[in-house]
Amino acid sequence: MGSQRSLLKSLTAGVAGKKHYCKGNKRHVLLKGDRILVIKIERDSFHYCLDCGLKFIATARKDLAALETDLLATP
Ligand SMILES: [Zn+2]
Incomplete structure (x- = not known):
């Protein structure tokens, strides 16, 4: 992994x-038996339903795209 x-x-x-x-x-x-999104923060873990989990992923995708754009932007 380097x-x-x-x-x-x-x-x-x-x-x-x-x-x-x-948790949301x-x-x-x-x-x-339901699929859930598990978020571990230090020793705690939080469980989110599929709807909330998919929303988090959609938001994270947008945030990552924006971050990538910022990183690649010419200063
Ligand atoms: Zn939920």
């Missing part, structure tokens, strides 16, 4: 092990 770092190391796709609630919205129910 000095390349993953920006997305803290994000993984997971499966809900039991019924609980989406308490009205989003995660049922056992």
